[in-house]
Amino acid sequence: MPGPGPGRPGRWSAPTPYTAARALQAQTLADLATAMKGGVYAHAAYGLFAAEAERAGHPDIGRLFRTTAQTELNEHLHEAVTLVNAVGTNAANLHEAINGETYEHQVVYRGFADQARQDGDLEAAELFSEIAADEGRHRDAFRTALTAVTTGRGTVPAPPKADVVAVPAGLPKVKAARTKTNLDTAMHGEALAYTKYLLFAAHAKETGNPALARLWEGTAEVELQEHFAEEAVRAGLVRSTRDNLDKAITGKRNEATTVYPGFAEQATSVGDTAAARFFRGTAADGARHAAAFQKALDQLR
Structure with missing residues (x-):
């Protein structure tokens, strides 16, 4: 599947409806909405960061941003919209x-x-x-x-x-x-x-x-x-690419250590186990992305 950066809509398939979506608690639904909005914003921003890295002569960093953007759009968002049954x-x-x-x-x-x-x-x-x-x-x-x-x-x-x-x-x-x-x-x-x-x-x-x-x-x-x-x-x-990496690292670390673990704990407490798994998986991805961005930044210095 080609990476959908800015100007390139991805080749999407409609999500499979999640039959238990109606049973999700209100706070879980609100947290999923927050996750979706943050993920799609990251996708759009990382596409722009990728273009800037490429303009500045850092193609490897550009590929890293584009790959991470693809994960946000084609994995995280797709999983979240399936949970909330967002397509009618x-x-x-x-x-x-x-x-x-x-x-x-x-x-x-x-x-x-x-x-x-x-x-x-x-x-x-x-x-x-x-x-x-x-x-x-x-x-x-x-x-x-x-x-x-x-x-x-x-x-x-x-x-x-x-x-x-x-x-x-x-x-x-x-x-x-x-x-x-x-x-x-x-x-x-x-x-x-x-x-x-x-x-x-x-x-x-x-x-x-x-x-x-x-x-x-x-x-x-x-x-x-x-x-x-x-x-x-x-x-x-x-x-600058250095500043863009710094921003991405801060955001991903916050997601990995605070935002998504908190969402997962809340979802678990009310029995929304599928949503909790999604939040935990997204937190783990955030930690990996933060580490990859940090490695790129260290090599840039």
């Missing part, structure tokens, strides 16, 4: 996406734009406004697709084309702490939308609707290659 019918997936895109269009990005203007981050405000408009267009396309899927009338819209944005290493291009926080929130949301839409695309293909699959995949590309990338530029997400 084509109609249900469209309803979920319509609700999400509507909220981003009407509330999230408009609110972020207003706050950025108040704080003097005018270029960030313009970016947030542009993305709000894009999300409105995505919502409208999904609404048209829903009509075609549920009534047989009309056709599924053609997929949008992403305006690919390069993300060089650099400092943040915003000044207000609130804008920086909003950019981080936005990037997590875009990374999650990208991966969910790939899962929805896989389901559409498996149920014989290639036009809908293309719409999901095209929209996913916009979320990652355009929206996430533009936000990453403004946030200064990518730094």
Whole structure:
């Protein structure tokens, strides 16, 4: 399976429904949601870190970041969404996406734009406004697709084309702490939308609707290659390869020693044993990834 870095949707298969998903306790579901959001953000960020390592003449480090990104997307996320039974019918997936895109269009990005203007981050405000408009267009396309899927009338819209944005290493291009926080929130949301839409695309293909699959995949590309990338530029997400490794090591160590062991303990205490196994396995992977990143950093010095 080819590694799905930024700009390359992975070849997904829809997850097998986990029959006990409805019995999962609320806290376990919340912890799985946190795990998914963190994992997909790491996938997107590591793809950018890989590109920077390659630009800086460190192809081995680039491969390490890409391999780890692939694990986040094709293993961890796939296991988590199976546990929560996150993929529904084509109609249900469209309803979920319509609700999400509507909220981003009407509330999230408009609110972020207003706050950025108040704080003097005018270029960030313009970016947030542009993305709000894009999300409105995505919502409208999904609404048209829903009509075609549920009534047989009309056709599924053609997929949008992403305006690919390069993300060089650099400092943040915003000044207000609130804008920086909003950019981080936005990037997590875009990374999650990208991966969910790939899962929805896989389901559409498996149920014989290639036009809908293309719409999901095209929209996913916009979320990652355009929206996430533009936000990453403004946030200064990518730094030197040494700094990127430091950031990855800190994150993975925290996951391995604190976050996922805590989630596993909580899941075990309420009898969610499958989720607990997932959290323990992800913690172990985090420790291995942290060690690999540390080795790469030591060799770089």
